Amino acid sequence: MTISSPRPLLGCIADDFTGATDLANMLVRGGMRTVQTIGVPSSDEPVEADALVVALKSRTIPAADAVAQSLAALNWLRAQGCRQFFFKYCSTFDSTDAGNIGPVADALLDVLSGSDPGAGPTSAASALGVSSEADTSVEAFTIACPAFPENGRTIYRGHLFVGDILLNESGMENHPLTPMKDANLVRVLQRQTASKVGLVRYDSVAQGTAAVRERFDALRREGVRMAIADALSDADLHTLGEACADLKLITGGSGIAIGLPANFRRAGLLSGTADAGQLPPVNGLSVVLAGSASKATNAQVAAWRESRPAFRIDPLAAARGEPVVEQALAFAREHFTNQQPVLIYATATPDEVKAVQRELGVEQAGHLVESTLAAIARGLRELGVRKFVVAGGETSGAVVQALEVHTLRIGAQIDPGVPATATTGDDPLALALKSGNFGATDFFAKALRHLDGAAS
Template sequence: MPIVLGAIADDFTGATDLANTLVGEGMRVVQVIGVPGPEATYGDADAVVVALKSRTAPVEDAIAESLAALEWLQSEGAEQILFKYCSTFDSTPKGNIGPVADALREALSCELTLICPAFPKNGRTIYNGVLFVEELPLAESSMKDHPLTPMRDSNLMRLMEAQSTGKVGLIPASIVQQGVPAIRARMEALIAEGVSYAVIDALNEADLRTIGKAATDHKLITGGSGIALGLPANFRGRGKIAPKQDTDFLPNEGRALILAGSCSAATR
């Protein structure tokens, strides 16, 4: 059977995080490193997450790799594409989030694409378009001194406008909390205004599930792992994937190895 959801992640640890989120919501997921070749198999997976090294790669390379991943995912039947980046919007004024999103949006002929790196479980929330890390705005958190992607602005609209070619608007929390019809009405209004990207507020997991439901017909969604919480239910409601099963991981006996893939404050 073809996959229904294809994800393009800009690094390996983020891809793993996303795969874990989708499995937790009852999807069968395969994660691959790099764009698969023609011999690749994924069994009965509902979703495939392609892990790239595009977060800090040269912009041209990041775009090329992401478009190659998109082409492969489409060839395998993916109905919806999720461009996954870090919940702290790790990027520079030149990209790579904006340029990659531009390329994917153009390839998929999308009128409006969501921007939602929120992941409340990990302390990342968005309010009035401002990204918070726990109680601090992004630019006041430890991310301000990241060696590769120092984040010196907390406003996602300004950050996205600086590195993309599209006009950026906002879907505020007051709209999100009114539910799916209100979100969709705001999307239509933004499209009429010529907006290409909509930063959407999310304060909790309930908001993310509502956003996911509102975006059921979107060809492209961008964000952190949290935005994936509401997507599996859309496919399940259309009979595209099996009913949700218990996804508890069984413990193994013996010794364990823990790998830390980050030097972030949270990891330390």
């Protein structure tokens, strides 16, 4: 395989597992050979790739823990030789007022700009052995752009839309862990950070790269450290991406990454690789596991159940100690005799989720679903399952940990934001890890066809 660069160029930190694959998918589409790690690797042994994505499970943990994990990931990525860094979060900006986007971005900026505020994020960096030796001429500035027009997420005047609907009216206001009740991202981010937050308005973006860079400079002079960036189309994301070529840190959803590979190519650091998304063939049984309660996943579960076998996990039954895991595995085993893939799901409507949370508590309910699906995943692997389609960021994180997956090679796109992936090493697994909100209604069947096709 041709090596585009002797060392990785772009180092990425994602706050959940499906978000990591979403970002990696975008980079592969841009011709960057991309490897995703599950957590921070324990070894600094060089990884052959153009881009590295460290997948954390930090979206909903306490902010201090998210900062510590993100700085550890940054330390590893810098040791790999990455030139630029990307902090990836959800395209719906999933984060409460006590959330992690602002604190993590602040901490990463502190390290990469060589600033020393004395306490807070940089203290955490020192404790983790992260060097803050950087070009002190680099001002601490970055953008925050979760826009992903291909999936209907756009930003205008700092307000995030899902399709034609404001974020806080899109259903995300009912999210069980990160309810989004304000569509104005400038306000949302400002409530999470002491840094001054500004806006790169669409007026500048529409005028092109030079105008965006002028806006960056103006915001810096105003003392702005982070700026929400408007974007309505992929063309806008290309403009923003080019304008960010000299920034040490970029933050946003996977959409903004669409313009980053071209920066490295223009600098003569990246050559196009036609096989950037090539994966090894994987043979074996197939299964779909769903834990997300999003509208999209609910629709995907309903579409599957119209004509295919499905087993529903009841969290309350699991809490009572009923043998839910054994029942699910018995159901799967019965259908595997005919090589028939099955869906095992805990997906429920928002009202059903709230009812379970009232009885078990929010944290316990989520943990119970994740641990149950993780145990089922381990049992399915023992039954010969080698191809997994998983819906939901938290669910995906629990499943890949249960399967002891450490590194993924990223393949071709299945649906916008969702690539096929395969584990490295002997006896590989094929996985499609889907954010709850992503994918067409027929995504489960489409993903299985895609993973099956990779084995032919």
